[in-house]
Amino acid sequence: xxxxxxxxxxxxxxxxxxxxxxxxxxxxxxxxxxxxxxxxxxxxxxxxxxxxxxxxxxxxxxxxxxxxxxxxxxxxxxxxxxxxxxxxxxxxxxxxxxxxxxxxxxxxxxxxxxxxxxxxxxxxxxxxxxxxxxxxxxxxxxxxxxxxxxxxxxxxxxxxxxxxxxxxxxxxxxxxxxxxxxxxxxxxxxxxxxxxxxxxxxxxxxxxxxxxxxxxxxxxxxxxxxxxxxxxxxxxxxxxxxxxxxx
Ligand code: NAD
Numbered sequence: 001x002x003x004x005x006x007x008x009x010x011x012x013x014x015x016x017x018x019x020x021x022x023x024x025x026x027x028x029x030x031x032x033x034x035x036x037x038x039x040x041x042x043x044x045x046x047x048x049x050x051x052x053x054x055x056x057x058x059x060x061x062x063x064x065x066x067x068x069x070x071x072x073x074x075x076x077x078x079x080x081x082x083x084x085x086x087x088x089x090x091x092x093x094x095x096x097x098x099x100x101x102x103x104x105x106x107x108x109x110x111x112x113x114x115x116x117x118x119x120x121x122x123x124x125x126x127x128x129x130x131x132x133x134x135x136x137x138x139x140x141x142x143x144x145x146x147x148x149x150x151x152x153x154x155x156x157x158x159x160x161x162x163x164x165x166x167x168x169x170x171x172x173x174x175x176x177x178x179x180x181x182x183x184x185x186x187x188x189x190x191x192x193x194x195x196x197x198x199x200x201x202x203x204x205x206x207x208x209x210x211x212x213x214x215x216x217x218x219x220x221x222x223x224x225x226x227x228x229x230x231x232x233x234x235x236x237x238x239x240x241x242x243x244x245x246x247x
């Protein structure tokens with residue numbers, strides 16, 4: 001098992017799903033974890049639960065579309081726990097699924113780009129600045145959607161292709177700082193985001209309730225992705241570069 005003892009980790013979207021599982025695992029492996037999310041109730045509950053287990057965890061309200069929030073998230077992590085070692089960007093939304101391109105409204109398209117692309121860029125920007133010459137690790141969450149496979153949403157697939165592009169381009173723009181950037185593309189993972197997407201698919205295709213439930217039962221455990229992220233966050237992954245796809 002890889003150790004993250006003493007590492008300072010910021011996880012956006014850490015209140016739920018993949019981010020939540022990753023926060024639990026990183027904290028259990030000794031990291032000092034700051035959960036950033038718009039969902040105060042879930043984020044605070046998770047931080048409280050982990051703190052009661054004696055783990056170092058803190059929740060910070062952040063809307064990743066707001067630059068001031070992203071900057072404050074990173075500064076709070078440093079003020080609480082010391083220099084930032086690892087950023088994991090799990091905050092994301094999936095909207096506009098099963099809507100034809102000609103019918104997709106601009107607000108939906110833009111909102112998805114704002115959270116998934118702008119939000120990832122802003123957290124990455126302020127983490128790179130904070131890491132400085134000391135360096136660190138940045139793990140971006142893209143998706144198979146828009147990268148190697150189809151997406152149910154034009155907006156979402158486009159945004160995830162952009163996140164993948166950001167991870168591809170970024171290493172050449174770090175001004176020599178020793179920062180490792182990996183992009184992780186999960187497959188179908190059992191989270192509120194994906195469950196809602198399966199329900200949208202069921203509605204679009206006229207599935208029965210039983211069909212929807214059967215499809216939801218095929219979804220993978222978020223902890224499996226969390227294990228990949230915890231490994232990539234560790235020094236054991238020092239030689240890993242580029243994009244990693246999960247089952
Ligand atoms: P989730 O809905 O459980 O988690 C997403 C989290 O992001 C939530 O806690 C939500 O409150 C937070 N969030 C949303 N908008 C935000 C904002 N503006 N600022 C801060 N936080 C915000 O979903 P998940 O499936 O765990 O998604 C995590 C990441 O994994 C997303 O980027 C998603 O696109 C990606 N992903 C998921 C799957 C899957 O099958 N579940 C597959 C591929 C990629």
